[in-house]
Amino acid sequence: MQINIEQKADICIIKCIGNIDSDAYSGLKEVFDKLMREKKYKIVVDLSDVNFISSTGWGIFIGSLQKIRSGGGDLRLAAMTEEVENIYNMVNFGELLLSYDTIEEAIDSFK
Template identity: 40%
Template sequence: MEGIQVTRGRVGARRDIALLRVKGYIDTQTCGDMLHKITEVMNEDLYHIIVDMSQVNYVSSAGWGVFVGEIKGIRENGGDLKIVQMLPEVYEIFEMLEFNRILDCYENIEEAIDDFDYSIGLDITKSISRSFRPSEDNGTSEISPPIKPALRHRESAHGPHKTRAAFFKPPVNEKELPLSEKVKKLVIEDPRQGAWKIKKGLNTERFGYTKVSVFRIIKLLRKLNLDTLEKRFRYYRSR
Protein backbone atom coordinates (compact mmCIF):
# COMPACT_ATOMS: atom_id res chain seq x y z
CA MET A 1 0.00 0.00 0.00
CA GLU A 2 1.10 3.52 -0.72
CA GLY A 3 -0.19 5.42 2.32
CA ILE A 4 -2.10 8.62 1.76
CA GLN A 5 -1.69 11.79 -0.28
CA VAL A 6 -4.03 14.75 0.14
CA THR A 7 -3.95 17.78 -2.14
CA ARG A 8 -5.97 20.96 -1.65
CA GLY A 9 -7.83 23.32 -3.91
CA ARG A 10 -10.74 25.76 -3.96
CA VAL A 11 -13.86 25.45 -6.08
CA GLY A 12 -17.35 26.91 -6.36
CA ALA A 13 -18.75 30.11 -7.81
CA ARG A 14 -17.17 32.12 -4.98
CA ARG A 15 -14.11 29.90 -4.55
CA ASP A 16 -15.13 29.33 -0.94
CA ILE A 17 -15.37 25.53 -1.07
CA ALA A 18 -12.33 23.52 -0.02
CA LEU A 19 -11.66 20.53 -2.27
CA LEU A 20 -9.52 17.75 -0.78
CA ARG A 21 -8.35 15.15 -3.29
CA VAL A 22 -7.31 11.98 -1.50
CA LYS A 23 -5.17 9.19 -2.92
CA GLY A 24 -4.29 5.89 -1.26
CA TYR A 25 -6.05 4.49 1.80
CA ILE A 26 -7.37 5.82 5.11
CA ASP A 27 -6.87 3.62 8.16
CA THR A 28 -5.41 3.85 11.68
CA GLN A 29 -1.98 4.61 10.21
CA THR A 30 -3.05 7.41 7.87
CA CYS A 31 -6.24 8.85 9.39
CA GLY A 32 -4.14 11.38 11.33
CA ASP A 33 -2.97 12.91 8.04
CA MET A 34 -6.57 13.13 6.85
CA LEU A 35 -7.63 14.79 10.10
CA HIS A 36 -4.76 17.27 9.82
CA LYS A 37 -5.91 18.40 6.36
CA ILE A 38 -9.52 18.83 7.47
CA THR A 39 -8.43 20.79 10.55
CA GLU A 40 -6.16 22.90 8.35
CA VAL A 41 -9.01 24.13 6.14
CA MET A 42 -11.30 24.66 9.13
CA ASN A 43 -8.64 26.87 10.74
CA GLU A 44 -8.88 29.03 7.62
CA ASP A 45 -12.64 29.40 8.23
CA LEU A 46 -13.50 27.13 5.32
CA TYR A 47 -16.43 25.00 6.40
CA HIS A 48 -17.71 23.96 2.99
CA ILE A 49 -15.58 20.91 2.28
CA ILE A 50 -15.64 18.35 -0.54
CA VAL A 51 -13.56 15.18 -0.24
CA ASP A 52 -12.81 13.52 -3.59
CA MET A 53 -12.25 9.81 -2.95
CA SER A 54 -12.03 8.61 -6.54
CA GLN A 55 -8.48 7.37 -5.85
CA VAL A 56 -9.09 5.92 -2.39
CA ASN A 57 -9.13 2.12 -2.46
CA TYR A 58 -9.79 1.44 1.23
CA VAL A 59 -11.25 3.23 4.27
CA SER A 60 -11.31 1.55 7.68
CA SER A 61 -13.79 2.33 10.46
CA ALA A 62 -11.09 4.55 11.98
CA GLY A 63 -10.89 6.44 8.70
CA TRP A 64 -14.64 6.99 8.58
CA GLY A 65 -14.42 8.06 12.21
CA VAL A 66 -12.35 11.08 11.17
CA PHE A 67 -15.18 12.41 9.00
CA VAL A 68 -17.92 11.56 11.49
CA GLY A 69 -15.94 13.11 14.34
CA GLU A 70 -15.51 16.43 12.53
CA ILE A 71 -18.94 16.74 10.90
CA LYS A 72 -20.66 18.17 13.99
CA GLY A 73 -18.21 21.04 14.35
CA ILE A 74 -18.36 21.75 10.63
CA ARG A 75 -22.16 21.92 10.59
CA GLU A 76 -22.28 24.02 13.74
CA ASN A 77 -20.31 26.61 11.76
CA GLY A 78 -22.85 26.58 8.94
CA GLY A 79 -20.90 24.23 6.69
CA ASP A 80 -20.87 20.63 5.62
CA LEU A 81 -18.52 17.90 4.45
CA LYS A 82 -19.52 16.08 1.28
CA ILE A 83 -17.87 12.95 -0.06
CA VAL A 84 -17.74 12.35 -3.81
CA GLN A 85 -16.79 9.67 -6.33
CA MET A 86 -16.34 6.71 -4.01
CA LEU A 87 -15.24 3.45 -5.59
CA PRO A 88 -17.78 0.60 -5.39
CA GLU A 89 -15.84 -1.38 -2.79
CA VAL A 90 -15.44 1.71 -0.59
CA TYR A 91 -19.11 2.66 -0.88
CA GLU A 92 -20.22 -0.85 0.12
CA ILE A 93 -18.44 -0.53 3.47
CA PHE A 94 -19.66 3.05 3.85
CA GLU A 95 -23.25 1.88 3.45
CA MET A 96 -22.83 -1.30 5.50
CA LEU A 97 -21.58 0.74 8.48
CA GLU A 98 -24.51 3.14 7.90
CA PHE A 99 -22.32 6.22 7.63
CA ASN A 100 -24.64 7.24 4.78
CA ARG A 101 -27.08 8.30 7.52
CA ILE A 102 -24.56 10.89 8.72
CA LEU A 103 -22.50 11.95 5.71
CA ASP A 104 -23.73 13.14 2.32
CA CYS A 105 -22.17 11.56 -0.74
CA TYR A 106 -22.39 12.49 -4.41
CA GLU A 107 -21.74 10.97 -7.78
CA ASN A 108 -19.28 13.69 -8.83
CA ILE A 109 -17.65 16.93 -7.73
CA GLU A 110 -19.96 19.13 -9.82
CA GLU A 111 -23.08 17.93 -8.01
CA ALA A 112 -21.54 18.62 -4.60
CA ILE A 113 -20.47 22.11 -5.71
CA ASP A 114 -23.97 22.84 -7.04
CA ASP A 115 -25.50 21.72 -3.76
CA PHE A 116 -23.23 24.05 -1.79
CA ASP A 117 -23.82 26.98 -4.16
CA TYR A 118 -27.57 26.40 -4.13
CA SER A 119 -27.62 26.25 -0.32
CA ILE A 120 -26.26 29.81 -0.10
CA GLY A 121 -28.75 31.14 -2.63
CA LEU A 122 -26.65 31.19 -5.81
CA ASP A 123 -28.44 30.54 -9.09
CA ILE A 124 -26.82 27.37 -10.43
CA THR A 125 -28.81 27.39 -13.66
CA LYS A 126 -30.07 30.71 -14.98
CA SER A 127 -32.03 28.98 -17.71
CA ILE A 128 -34.43 27.30 -15.30
CA SER A 129 -37.89 28.73 -15.81
CA ARG A 130 -39.44 27.16 -12.73
CA SER A 131 -38.21 27.78 -9.22
CA PHE A 132 -37.61 25.57 -6.22
CA ARG A 133 -38.72 26.35 -2.71
CA PRO A 134 -37.53 24.53 0.42
CA SER A 135 -40.02 22.19 2.03
CA GLU A 136 -40.73 23.05 5.65
CA ASP A 137 -41.16 19.51 6.87
CA ASN A 138 -38.26 17.53 5.45
CA GLY A 139 -35.81 20.03 4.00
CA THR A 140 -36.04 18.70 0.46
CA SER A 141 -36.74 20.81 -2.60
CA GLU A 142 -40.08 20.76 -4.31
CA ILE A 143 -41.66 22.45 -7.31
CA SER A 144 -44.37 25.04 -6.88
CA PRO A 145 -47.60 23.52 -8.20
CA PRO A 146 -49.03 25.05 -11.39
CA ILE A 147 -52.13 27.22 -11.10
CA LYS A 148 -55.14 25.41 -12.51
CA PRO A 149 -57.54 27.45 -14.67
CA ALA A 150 -61.02 27.87 -13.25
CA LEU A 151 -63.87 25.94 -14.89
CA ARG A 152 -66.19 28.04 -17.03
CA HIS A 153 -69.96 27.78 -16.75
CA ARG A 154 -72.32 27.82 -19.70
CA GLU A 155 -75.40 29.99 -19.54
CA SER A 156 -78.73 28.57 -20.75
CA ALA A 157 -82.35 29.57 -20.67
CA HIS A 158 -82.72 27.58 -17.49
CA GLY A 159 -79.82 29.27 -15.76
CA PRO A 160 -76.10 28.51 -15.50
CA HIS A 161 -75.03 25.04 -16.52
CA LYS A 162 -71.99 23.63 -14.73
CA THR A 163 -69.35 21.97 -16.84
CA ARG A 164 -69.07 18.28 -16.11
CA ALA A 165 -65.99 17.31 -14.19
CA ALA A 166 -63.25 15.62 -16.15
CA PHE A 167 -63.14 11.84 -16.12
CA PHE A 168 -61.87 10.75 -12.72
CA LYS A 169 -58.40 9.27 -12.84
CA PRO A 170 -57.50 7.19 -9.78
CA PRO A 171 -54.27 8.18 -8.02
CA VAL A 172 -51.18 6.27 -9.03
CA ASN A 173 -49.74 3.91 -6.44
CA GLU A 174 -46.12 5.03 -6.54
CA LYS A 175 -45.00 1.91 -4.71
CA GLU A 176 -45.99 -0.22 -7.71
CA LEU A 177 -44.37 1.91 -10.40
CA PRO A 178 -41.47 0.46 -12.44
CA LEU A 179 -38.06 1.53 -11.19
CA SER A 180 -37.50 3.80 -14.20
CA GLU A 181 -40.73 5.71 -13.49
CA LYS A 182 -39.83 6.14 -9.83
CA VAL A 183 -36.47 7.59 -10.84
CA LYS A 184 -38.14 9.96 -13.33
CA LYS A 185 -40.49 11.24 -10.63
CA LEU A 186 -37.57 12.03 -8.34
CA VAL A 187 -35.70 13.78 -11.16
CA ILE A 188 -38.73 15.93 -12.01
CA GLU A 189 -39.10 16.96 -8.36
CA ASP A 190 -35.44 17.93 -8.02
CA PRO A 191 -33.13 17.55 -11.04
CA ARG A 192 -30.13 18.42 -8.87
CA GLN A 193 -30.30 14.93 -7.38
CA GLY A 194 -27.62 12.50 -8.48
CA ALA A 195 -27.53 8.72 -8.15
CA TRP A 196 -26.71 8.81 -4.43
CA LYS A 197 -29.68 10.99 -3.48
CA ILE A 198 -32.02 9.15 -5.83
CA LYS A 199 -31.03 5.94 -4.06
CA LYS A 200 -32.03 7.50 -0.73
CA GLY A 201 -35.29 8.80 -2.18
CA LEU A 202 -36.25 5.35 -3.46
CA ASN A 203 -35.65 3.74 -0.07
CA THR A 204 -38.61 5.53 1.54
CA GLU A 205 -42.17 4.58 2.40
CA ARG A 206 -43.44 6.57 -0.58
CA PHE A 207 -41.78 4.17 -3.04
CA GLY A 208 -42.22 1.04 -0.93
CA TYR A 209 -38.66 1.14 0.41
CA THR A 210 -37.19 0.24 -2.96
CA LYS A 211 -33.65 -0.97 -2.37
CA VAL A 212 -31.32 -0.84 -5.34
CA SER A 213 -27.58 -0.36 -5.66
CA VAL A 214 -26.27 3.05 -6.61
CA PHE A 215 -24.46 1.50 -9.56
CA ARG A 216 -27.72 0.16 -10.99
CA ILE A 217 -29.18 3.67 -10.67
CA ILE A 218 -26.16 5.11 -12.50
CA LYS A 219 -26.71 2.62 -15.35
CA LEU A 220 -30.43 3.41 -15.43
CA LEU A 221 -29.77 7.17 -15.56
CA ARG A 222 -27.51 6.59 -18.55
CA LYS A 223 -30.18 4.48 -20.24
CA LEU A 224 -32.77 7.22 -19.61
CA ASN A 225 -30.30 9.87 -20.85
CA LEU A 226 -30.40 11.54 -17.42
CA ASP A 227 -26.83 10.85 -16.34
CA THR A 228 -25.69 14.49 -16.12
CA LEU A 229 -27.03 17.52 -14.30
CA GLU A 230 -27.60 19.33 -17.60
CA LYS A 231 -29.64 16.44 -19.01
CA ARG A 232 -31.77 16.21 -15.86
CA PHE A 233 -32.54 19.94 -15.94
CA ARG A 234 -33.42 19.66 -19.63
CA TYR A 235 -35.81 16.81 -18.83
CA TYR A 236 -37.24 18.80 -15.91
CA ARG A 237 -37.96 21.83 -18.13
CA SER A 238 -39.63 19.65 -20.75
CA ARG A 239 -42.28 18.32 -18.36
Protein backbone atom coordinates in the same frame (compact mmCIF):
# COMPACT_ATOMS: atom_id res chain seq x y z
CA MET B 1 -1.79 8.25 1.45
CA GLN B 2 -1.41 11.44 -0.54
CA ILE B 3 -3.66 14.45 0.05
CA ASN B 4 -4.17 17.38 -2.31
CA ILE B 5 -6.32 20.41 -1.52
CA GLU B 6 -7.98 22.59 -4.13
CA GLN B 7 -10.21 25.62 -3.61
CA LYS B 8 -13.18 26.40 -5.87
CA ALA B 9 -14.86 29.61 -4.73
CA ASP B 10 -15.68 29.00 -1.05
CA ILE B 11 -15.50 25.19 -1.31
CA CYS B 12 -12.42 23.15 -0.43
CA ILE B 13 -11.88 19.90 -2.29
CA ILE B 14 -9.74 17.33 -0.52
CA LYS B 15 -8.39 14.74 -2.97
CA CYS B 16 -7.29 11.56 -1.22
CA ILE B 17 -5.05 9.08 -3.02
CA GLY B 18 -4.45 5.70 -1.38
CA ASN B 19 -6.07 4.00 1.58
CA ILE B 20 -7.53 6.00 4.45
CA ASP B 21 -6.47 3.97 7.47
CA SER B 22 -4.68 4.42 10.78
CA ASP B 23 -1.44 5.29 8.95
CA ALA B 24 -3.20 8.15 7.15
CA TYR B 25 -5.07 9.36 10.25
CA SER B 26 -2.75 12.12 11.44
CA GLY B 27 -2.25 13.65 7.99
CA LEU B 28 -5.95 13.75 7.16
CA LYS B 29 -6.92 14.98 10.62
CA GLU B 30 -4.39 17.80 10.30
CA VAL B 31 -5.95 18.83 6.98
CA PHE B 32 -9.40 19.03 8.59
CA ASP B 33 -8.02 20.88 11.64
CA LYS B 34 -6.26 23.39 9.35
CA LEU B 35 -9.44 24.02 7.36
CA MET B 36 -11.38 24.57 10.59
CA ARG B 37 -8.77 27.07 11.83
CA GLU B 38 -9.10 28.90 8.51
CA LYS B 39 -12.91 28.83 8.86
CA LYS B 40 -13.34 26.84 5.66
CA TYR B 41 -16.49 24.89 6.37
CA LYS B 42 -17.66 23.77 2.92
CA ILE B 43 -15.69 20.64 2.13
CA VAL B 44 -15.88 17.99 -0.58
CA VAL B 45 -13.76 14.86 -0.22
CA ASP B 46 -12.83 13.29 -3.56
CA LEU B 47 -12.61 9.53 -2.98
CA SER B 48 -12.10 8.47 -6.60
CA ASP B 49 -8.60 7.14 -5.84
CA VAL B 50 -9.41 5.48 -2.50
CA ASN B 51 -10.07 1.73 -2.37
CA PHE B 52 -10.31 1.31 1.40
CA ILE B 53 -11.40 3.38 4.39
CA SER B 54 -10.88 1.85 7.84
CA SER B 55 -13.08 2.58 10.84
CA THR B 56 -10.42 5.09 11.90
CA GLY B 57 -10.73 6.81 8.53
CA TRP B 58 -14.52 6.99 8.73
CA GLY B 59 -14.05 8.35 12.26
CA ILE B 60 -12.14 11.36 10.90
CA PHE B 61 -15.10 12.29 8.69
CA ILE B 62 -17.72 11.71 11.39
CA GLY B 63 -15.61 13.44 14.03
CA SER B 64 -15.17 16.55 11.88
CA LEU B 65 -18.87 16.93 11.06
CA GLN B 66 -19.92 18.72 14.25
CA LYS B 67 -17.24 21.41 13.90
CA ILE B 68 -17.95 21.85 10.20
CA ARG B 69 -21.70 22.12 10.67
CA SER B 70 -21.39 24.44 13.66
CA GLY B 71 -19.44 26.74 11.34
CA GLY B 72 -22.38 26.79 8.93
CA GLY B 73 -20.93 24.38 6.40
CA ASP B 74 -21.04 20.70 5.60
CA LEU B 75 -18.93 17.79 4.43
CA ARG B 76 -19.75 15.97 1.19
CA LEU B 77 -18.20 12.78 -0.14
CA ALA B 78 -17.77 12.37 -3.88
CA ALA B 79 -16.80 9.83 -6.52
CA MET B 80 -16.59 6.82 -4.22
CA THR B 81 -15.12 3.62 -5.58
CA GLU B 82 -17.35 0.56 -5.45
CA GLU B 83 -15.42 -0.89 -2.49
CA VAL B 84 -15.79 2.27 -0.43
CA GLU B 85 -19.42 2.75 -1.42
CA ASN B 86 -20.27 -0.79 -0.30
CA ILE B 87 -19.04 -0.05 3.24
CA TYR B 88 -20.70 3.39 3.23
CA ASN B 89 -24.05 1.76 2.39
CA MET B 90 -23.59 -1.22 4.71
CA VAL B 91 -23.12 0.96 7.80
CA ASN B 92 -25.75 3.53 6.75
CA PHE B 93 -23.36 6.49 6.70
CA GLY B 94 -25.77 8.10 4.24
CA GLU B 95 -27.81 9.20 7.26
CA LEU B 96 -24.87 11.36 8.39
CA LEU B 97 -22.73 12.10 5.34
CA LEU B 98 -24.11 12.97 1.93
CA SER B 99 -22.43 11.31 -1.04
CA TYR B 100 -22.45 12.30 -4.70
CA ASP B 101 -21.42 10.43 -7.83
CA THR B 102 -19.23 13.27 -9.06
CA ILE B 103 -17.23 16.11 -7.58
CA GLU B 104 -19.26 18.59 -9.63
CA GLU B 105 -22.52 17.31 -8.12
CA ALA B 106 -21.05 17.61 -4.63
CA ILE B 107 -19.93 21.17 -5.30
CA ASP B 108 -23.31 22.10 -6.79
CA SER B 109 -25.07 20.74 -3.70
CA PHE B 110 -23.71 23.70 -1.73
CA LYS B 111 -25.51 26.22 -3.98
